[in-house]
Amino acid sequence: IILGIQGVCVIANSNMDLLTNYYSFLLQKSCLSFVCKPIQEQSYILSQEVSILSEKIAEIFEFNLQFINQTNDQWVSKGKKLFKEQVQFFIKRGLPIEFVLPAFPCKSRNDEKKVMGYLPDKGEKLALESMNTFAEEIQKIYPPGSKINIVSDGRVFADIFQISDDHVTEYGTELRSIAKEMGYTAFSFYELQF
DSSP: OOOOOOSOOOOOOSOHHHHHHHHHHHHHHOOOOOOOOOGGGSOOOOHHHHHHHHHHHHHHHHHHTOOOOTTTOOIIIIIHHHHHHHHHHHHHHTOOEEEEEEOOOOOOSOTTTTOSOSSOOHHHHHHHHHHHHHHHHHHHHOTTOEEEEEEEOHHHHTTTTTOOHHHHHHHHHHHHHHHHHTTOOSEEEEEOOO
16 A cells, blocks of 8 residues: 655656656556654654755755756756755654665667676766765764665666666676675665566
């Protein structure tokens, strides 16, 4: 039973038909579970402290991960406020802040101009490192920390791009191995399956 969805943020362009269907599918196939502490067990956090923490976490996001769309970026006008509201949901409850990133489906099959193979390489290592740094910075100011849920949609689109299921599987396995070898504990990996 889904009681509600909190903390999912989608920024999209005007072509919402495809994106609406994609994100609906993503939410149907994903499941985040956490247990809220009973109110008496939660540490009391003043609303002013919640606001300050969410502002600092937004700044950490801006410094470490934010991608700025030069043509129509709305982070300052809308995105930052929405981001802080979503983060405050977790802070008020003393929970690790949960992030969901639909990413890392597989490598391009264009091995002439884009990639050297079908397994993760330095690009993925740098991406994981950046996200881990983001999680570590949050941990420094907010002890419950954060959790980054990486949801791969490689199996959803692999056949369109003529990428084998074996390559998708090996890519995902290697990505998890890299995170484990590097000691990155903030990540959880999920795959959308048919």
